[in-house]
Amino acid sequence: MGTNDGRKSPEKSLLGYYVHASASVLRRGRMLLGFLLASSMHGLGHAVLAAAGAGCATLLVGGDFSRFSAASSRHLGGSGATTAATFALAGLAAVVVKVLGNTVASVIQAQVGGEVGASLRETLLRALLAERSVAQARHSDHGAATEEAADEGSAPHGGGAWARNVARLTSFVGDVEAGASVGVLGSVKACLQLLPLAVLVFVVAPRLAAASVVVLLPFGVLLGRARRRVRRSLSRESERRTQLLAGADEAVRHADLWRTYGAGRRIRDRVRVLGHSLTRQSTRVAALTAALSGGNEVLGAAAVLLVVLAARAGWLGAEVEGTVLPFVVTFLLAYRPVRDLGDARLATLRASAALDELGPWMVRGEAEVADEALRAWPRATLTLQALELARGTLGPLSFQVKAGEIVALVAPTGSGKSTLLRTLLGLEAPRAGEVLYGKASLRDAPLGPRERPFAWVPQDAPIVADTLEGNVRLGGATADVPAVLTALGAASLAEVSSTSVGAGGRVLSGGERQWVALARALASEQPILLLDEPTSGLDAVAQEQVLAAIALLRGRRAVLLVTHRQEPLRIADRVLHLGEAGEKAA
Secondary structure: OOOOOOOOOHHHHHHHHHHHHHHHHHHHHHHHHHHHHHHHHHHHHHHHHHHHHHHHHHHHOOOOOOOOOOOOHHHHOOOHHHHHHHHHHHHHHHHHHHHHHHHHHHHHHHHHHHHHHHHHHHHHHHHHHHOHHHHOOOOHHHOOOOHHHHHHOOOOOOOHHHHHHHHHHHHHHHHHHHHHHHHHHHHHHHHHHHHHHHHHHHHHOHHHHHHHHHHHHHHHHHHHHHHHHHHHHHHHHHHHHHHHHHHHHHHHHOHHHHHHOOOHHHHHHHHHHHHHHHHHHHHHHHHHHHHHHHHHHHHHHHHHHHHHHHHHOOOOOHHHHHHHHHHHHHHHOOHHHHHHHHHHHHHHHHHHHHHHHHHHHHHHOOOOOOOOOOOOOOOOOEEEEEEEOOOOOOOOEEEEEOOOOEEEEEOOOOOOHHHHHHHHHOOOOOOEEEEEEOOEEOOOOOOOOOOOOEEEEOOOOOOOOEEHHHHHOOOOOOOOHHHHHHHOOOHHHHOOOOOEEOOOOEOOOHHHHHHHHHHHHHHHOOOEEEEEOOOOOOOHHHHHHHHHHHHOOOOOOEEEEEOOOOHHHHHOOEEEEEEOOEEEEO
């Protein structure tokens, strides 16, 4: 998204994205028209307030304000103080109009920003879900990200990649969201506020206004250069923030391990170093942004001073003498919209830096990733023919799992048992060999339940932020969820199947998560279940209930079960001891 490769500038790319992302929400209920009208009300109210303030000040010092308004003392009657009071009343009415317009415009800004953020987050999730490397498991024997994926930071559990993906969905999206509401729409609102003030100041004091423009132009060029430096600093700050998130995650996620080495202090020191690095960069960014934001106000004040000095010296002509005071009052009231315009510019700079980070993922997420409907698979035999895994030490694998058979796999830790399951699922490509279901080859079949006849229960037993029922029916199943949970021995969960779990909902224990993962696989009705340590996290009683439920599947659905425990082996029809030389049955 940079300019060095012939593409559009970040600002133009950002604006184009906002036009596309916010088009639907702005069309809804004529929201764009409402925003423009509300912002115009805000701007006109501010201009009337400026005019009223200038009128009050001029009349109270005995000046003539008839250049701006015919509502002078000749028309309003009474003394200058009475006319000034009338101007003050007009100013109060203007403030009310200004506040109403600003409130409505701010609501629309927040809504548009939220919609842009939601749309972007959905696009990023599509990209992440479409990436094969997203499925990378936590353990080294489950497979590793490709070198290319590692370089791009796409593997979710590889060092800083997990943190970068979290940052993409949180802070980076938040920056782009703020760029829409505070940046783009904020700029429009500030401009609509400045426009009537500019008209007013040119009506009240045309020569002074022209002189102020001449003064402001060179300073504006300098501020433009400063913004480019801020943008570079914002990019570095984002990188520091991601590093801190990665370091903190590793410190917390593996806290028990660090404690066993007595390395708690060293881990804390490392996170502290990352935190200090982020603090130093954030401090620089804060200083630059504050200086840049305040620079607009300094610029305005300097322009007023220089113009007033020029008028006092007589360089602008004798006729400007009576217009200095209304010019100053009106110009001073332009400080706030000028500052808002500067802040809006900073918000767009931060959003542009975030969009640079998100750009490649946005392209990947443009294609819709639709959920697949379940397929009624026929009963058939799963056959592995000289299958060589991409990772692990297991030799070429050749064996069959007949329809309705329960087969347990046993092999040394780290040899590739979980990689075998991932290869069957299509998450890992084999080096050689063949996988058949019946007579159909699965070797190059795409991912998904329509292309592969498997339901998988990994060791991590993940859940999503939804109801228990929604988690069990995640694959589109229509099974009776309480009945499935009860059959697994999870009657306590069956009673609360409509309860929300995950983020913001009920916290599930490790054993309960395992129950939910198993129920999800059972409810899918896929003909072959791939179970990776299905009883991990369960106590002895729960383990017996789960194994009894799996045993009941014999003759109806095939089960390929990876385990290190002895108890699951008792329900297996066959136990295959895998090794480098192949496999042997027990």
